[in-house]
Amino acid sequence: MNLYTWKDVESHDKRDDKWIVIDGEVYDITQWSKKHPGGSKVISHYAGQNATQAFNAFHSDISIPSKYLKAIHKGSLKEEEKQISNIDQDFQNLRETVHKLGMFKPSYWFYGLNMFHVIALDVVAYFILRYFGIGWMPFIISLAISVVVQIQSAYLAHDFGHTSVFGTKYKIDSFLERICLGFMKGGSAKWWNHMHFQHHAKPNVLNKDPDTRLEALFVVGDVMPVKVAERKKDSMPYNWQHRYFLVIGPPFLFPVYFLYALNRHILTRREYLDFFFTICYWTRYWYLYGGLLGFTSALAFQLVMRVFESSWFTWVSQSNHIPMSIEEDDAKPWLRLQLNATCNVEKSAFNDWFTGHLDFQIEHHLFPTMPRHNLYKIQPLVKSLCAKYDLNYEVKPLLKSFKDIVRSLKKSGQIWLKAYTRFHGSNACNNNSS
Template sequence: MGKGGKLFEGEKPSFSWEEIKTHDVKEKPWLVIEGEVYDITNWIKKHPGGNRVIGFYAGQDATDAFQAFHNDLNYVKKYLKPLNIGKLDESQTKGDKFELEQDFRKLRETAEKMDLFRPSYTFFILSLGHILLLEVLAYLNMLYFGTGWGPYLLSVLLYTIVQAQSGWLQHDFGHISVFKGKKWDHIIHHFLMGFTKGASSSWWKHMHYQHHAKPNVINKDPDVRVESIFVLGDVMPVEVAKTRKKSLPYNWQHRYFFLIVPPLLFPVYFQYMIFRYTITRRQWKDLVCLFAFFAKLFFLYGPLLGFWGALRYYFLVRCLESHWFTWVSQSNHIPMTIEKDQSKPWLQLQIHATCNVQKSFFNDWFTGHLNFQIEHHLFPTMPRHNLYKIAPLVKSLCEKHGVTYCVKPLGRAFVDIVRSLKSSGELWLATYEAHHLL
């Protein structure tokens, strides 16, 4: 029973936030969903989305995260019943934070009434169709016109587009935002990630769901666990400078970023991590898809380019795709707030960690509609072609509660990556000199 709670026969015990927050450790984690308190100690390892995703909300209110990640709430809620141990003390549901949470939940209800979670199958068929068409053209181009520089470079360009656009499309199926029933979303996600991209569906979900649960949160979001090479934001540079006497010259990170991340993220780091994950986690289905991708690659391009020529072709495409992905994905996050977990309401958490890029036909296509990163993070299962429709309402809600809603031109968003790295590097240097050189 909660501190000060009074329990009558048949009545659930009530708990204060002070008590709930003490259960933020792995040994006996609790969380709150819709005012009900759940002990997830025995469920955390069984959670289909991974123990880290649900564990990130131990000792916190997980209502909006729960709604964001699950399409069929009634189906999922039946798994919650055995975990329920009480309810949140009603005296705790007051204040600006509570009002913000309630307004956001009303916004979600509005989005549902506007039918914004309904996908356009025409949109996704055309998206997949243009990818498959370009993949065929990339091969036929060299088959019929030879492997001279002209046809070769055109083929590389077409196949790079195939890989980048497949990345955006798999993202939709990975978030269960197309069919709403997991079966077909999972099947097509495996196809796109494995056979079309030569990557691991399971690895992507393992990493990406953590990112969405706590974006830009130090020690939780895997996308900002980069302190061995970079320091990001205003908190990480200071901590690293104080605790590490020997480290990289982070004040140069805005320069060596160009040499390390855009050209090497996909062809080196992701390549290594994908195979490592599938083998160590025994993801045999993913491994079969990986081998099928490379069998297709060498079967088609081996006779045209030879084994080593096909391998060079593959890594050149990966390098170009890596540039495309890096600049798009990092423009939405690196320049934003990067800090330790503050248990922020869902709206504040997501918006402080994300920004948008201005809408245009090219920007929508080039970024896979992730130019609406704010709306995507708030509603990750919403089909991307509907994100622009909810954007004005999100902006209005932000204005009401004094939350900054950031939209940038595409070029400025790219430049801000470098500016942010430079600023964080200078902060690291100033702190390092103050603690170790004086």
């Protein structure tokens, strides 16, 4: 058996030469990454690093992917290199504890009722227009209910995408994810997983988390603004981003960027099954609402619905991450990585529903396959471990978490402005800002 040092492994972090370590064993993922069910990038982000905790976090049953590791096994770390850090060992102990407590077992009543309430509201939204006419009041009520349907479908799809419901029966989760994202929303499960799994693997890590690839419009954190200022002389006036974010950020993420990106992914990757479910959504929508409202009103209904859905989703999803640290990859242990990039929102019945239980974003990021209705139960254990390692476990009121998005954008914009002035001079900055 070949024996390696960490220095050996770390040298294999290239696009065409990628090794990872799982439980002290070394694997060559150069070719396997292209066939990886979770996408090539999510596994490649750990090239040259220890992927043990990420591997455990992403798979409901590690015996299934473990079968594929034999073919790409290169050897082992030398015995003296296998020592696990205290923080990783303690986190592994926490994982075993929550497994023993049954926290990875879903409540089918919970998910069944959630699915029922989404389908029921979808039916109600349509029949309000059908039986009460297309006046302003029925139109607005139906529109509001449809926004709820779209968001709650997304939350359910999020659970199914993480195999949080059926676990080892991942094909059922995959099918239901396509129902919720494709048939109910006109989205692409493959595109969402491709983006979202990268986010979970390396949250708030520059050049790895897709949610930080914003420099066309925004700079975030403390590091990115300086790098963009140094590299780009002609760029957006980022010192105003906290203001124009309100206009072009939340309202247009879904109806513009997501619509373009997911359809591009479907077509370029030839995702025929996603294409089928997307066509089903649009056929259903235009048959029901087009025939009822007419083309112009049905189009307006769809666009306004997407703007409100987009705003809801953006404020919720970014409140947990944008105000946190955003840095380059330095191979942090799993616990430090997730706590560095994530915060929680205070629990309440409304917040649970409004955020799809992402008010417990820290616990969700640590254990992404855990059913969301169990996340609050493990909070005391997570807090205790964070306290042991002096990690900031941050919990905010919902409205404060929204305000912090704007505050962090303003701060990052000011960092960019100072750096831009330093690199290019005040005149260049004035011309750019104007």
